[in-house]
Every structure is written in structure tokens, then in C-alpha cells.
Amino acid sequence: MLKPCEAARSSIGLLMFEFSRFWPTDYEHGRDFIAELDRFLGQLPTGWPYGVEMRNRNWLKPEYFDCLARHGVAHVFNSWQAMTPVGEQMALPGSLTNPNLAAARFLLKPGRKYEQAVKAFEPYDNIKEENPETRAAGRALTEEGKAAGPKRRTFIYVNNRLEGNALQTIAAMIGDVDWKGWAKA
Numbered sequence: 001m002l003k004p005c006e007a008a009r010s011s012i013g014l015l016m017f018e019f020s021r022f023w024p025t026d027y028e029h030g031r032d033f034i035a036e037l038d039r040f041l042g043q044l045p046t047g048w049p050y051g052v053e054m055r056n057r058n059w060l061k062p063e064y065f066d067c068l069a070r071h072g073v074a075h076v077f078n079s080w081q082a083m084t085p086v087g088e089q090m091a092l093p094g095s096l097t098n099p100n101l102a103a104a105r106f107l108l109k110p111g112r113k114y115e116q117a118v119k120a121f122e123p124y125d126n127i128k129e130e131n132p133e134t135r136a137a138g139r140a141l142t143e144e145g146k147a148a149g150p151k152r153r154t155f156i157y158v159n160n161r162l163e164g165n166a167l168q169t170i171a172a173m174i175g176d177v178d179w180k181g182w183a184k185a
Helices: 003-011 030-043 062-071 086-091 114-121 132-148 166-174
Strands: 015-019 050-054 074-079 101-106 153-158
Touching: 030 062, 050 062, 050 101, 062 074, 074 086, 074 132, 086 132, 101 132, 132 153, 132 166, 153 166
Parallel strands: 015 050, 050 074, 074 101, 101 153
Antiparallel strands: none
């Protein structure tokens, strides 16, 4: 997978491994997944910016965060149907697993199914339901990244199905701040 990426390596921000929600038939215990994840991450070539997005909220434990930190892999905070809000994930001890790399995906409001979001927000031309808690988490992650200094790279992804229009949500997250001149809401 990485060989074709080599030519663009300096332009790659984050290689993300998204693990959809696991069921007891997949892994009886989170520790079983973490053991396999540890082996997998240990086999990856070093020097690439890796992140892991997990969708089992009850597996966000110190052992999971320790595994990622050991390999220099970022936990990708995510707002999704069955996850705790990003702000709560950020408050978990050890959740920032790589001091130089942070990422978040704001996909759905926790508790909302994808199909419900599609019906509620199409045609994605404006904000239809503000989510202040999610906006605050995005702003906090952005501000924390800025405060960490130039070595920190912070990536925030926003989906139209979060509030109805990703660009307007991003503008609300960064507010009226000129962030290195690239965006002014």
C-alpha cells in the first residue's frame, strides 16, 4: 500500500485506518483487538503519519491509547452514531497518543443514524441543526494544536451530515480567527 504513496510522501498528511464498529462475534473483548492492532502497527514501516479511528466506545481504554502511543500513531477522535462525543474522547487520559499529530472526524451527531442524517440535511446547502458541543470540540482541538507549536499537525474532517453543510460548520469551528491567513469566517 505504501509503495505507490512514496512519490507523494511529503504531501501526505495522515494515513488513517478506520475500524468500523466490531461486534462480539468479531472480538469478544477489546483486549483481543488491541493485541492484534499492536502486532499490525508493529509491522508497519516507520516514518509515516498513521492514525486509527475506532468505533467501539467501550474500547477507548488506557490499553488502547498506550498501544497507539507506543507506535506513534494518532487516535482519530470521531463523532459518530455509537461513539461518545469528541470532547469526552479528548478528556480521556492518554487520548492524545502522538504529541506531533492529532486528527478528528466529525461525521454524525452521536446517537443519530446515517440514514436519519441524510434525510434531515439534504441537499447540504446550509446548517440545519447546530451542534455547539461538537463545534466546541473542533475549536478546542484546533486551538490545542496551534498552542502545541509548529511541529504539531492537526487534521479535522467534517461531513455534511453533521449539521447540514461542512464548510459552514468548519467556519463556525474556527470562528472569526485568521489562522495563518488561510481562513477567515
